[in-house]
Amino acid sequence: MVVIRLSRGGAKGRPFFNIVVADKRNRRDGRFIERIGFYNPIAAEGEEAIRIAQDRLTYWRSVGAQVSPTVERLLKQLEKAPA
Numbered sequence: 001m002v003v004i005r006l007s008r009g010g011a012k013g014r015p016f017f018n019i020v021v022a023d024k025r026n027r028r029d030g031r032f033i034e035r036i037g038f039y040n041p042i043a044a045e046g047e048e049a050i051r052i053a054q055d056r057l058t059y060w061r062s063v064g065a066q067v068s069p070t071v072e073r074l075l076k077q078l079e080k081a082p083a
Contacts, residue, residue, distance in 0.1 A: 004060060005068040006039065007032060016040055019052060019071060021060050036060070039074055050078055 010016035017039040020032035037052035
C-alpha cells in the first residue's frame with residue numbers, strides 16, 4: 001500500500017519533516033517515491049510552516065494512496081489558516 005506520511009529530518013531538538021509518498025513497508029525515514037511538501041513545526045513568525053503541492057496530493061489520492069492521521073490533521077490545519 002502507498003501512504004502519504006511524514007519523514008523526519010533536521011537536527012536533535014530542531015525537527016523538520018518532509019511530506020512524502022512512500023510504500024508502507026519502508027522505514028519512516030527510508031526510501032520514498034516522491035516528496036510533495038514539508039512541515040516545519042518550529043517555524044518563526046512570518047516563515048512558511050507548511051507547504052504541500054496540492055496537484056500531486058490530489059493525484060496520489062486519486063490512485064489510492066492513504067493519508068496518515070498526522071498528515072490529515074496538517075491538511076485540515078492548512079485549510080483553516082488564512083491565506
